Amino acid sequence: MKVxxxxxxxxxxxxxxxxxxxxxxxDEVKDPGLLVNELCRTLDxxxxxxxxxxxxxxxxxxxxVFKPEDFMESVDFDRFEVELFFQK
Numbered sequence: 001m002k003v004x005x006x007x008x009x010x011x012x013x014x015x016x017x018x019x020x021x022x023x024x025x026x027d028e029v030k031d032p033g034l035l036v037n038e039l040c041r042t043l044d045x046x047x048x049x050x051x052x053x054x055x056x057x058x059x060x061x062x063x064x065v066f067k068p069e070d071f072m073e074s075v076d077f078d079r080f081e082v083e084l085f086f087q088k
Contacts, residue, residue, distance in 0.1 A: 003021060009078050
């Protein structure tokens with residue numbers, strides 16, 4: 001599986017990262033927060049607060065969007081998007 005993290009400002013991608021994981025199927029992902037944490041480390045971001053809405057979005061759509069108000073510290077982007085891509 002691949003995990004793609006994108007920082008957007010004014011609709012444009014300002015920074016992104018792509019990570020490879022050992023997970024192959026959607027049901028193997030027990031804690032999407034760990035994937036978000038790894039992306040944040042790679043992108044040099046503080047971690048966002050992972051709400052039930054985000055977890056539900058990962059389960060239903062394999063993606064979640066974090067806004068600046070989801071972070072404890074101030075950030076200089078409009079959205080942090082995380083998308084999971086599974087092997088077929």
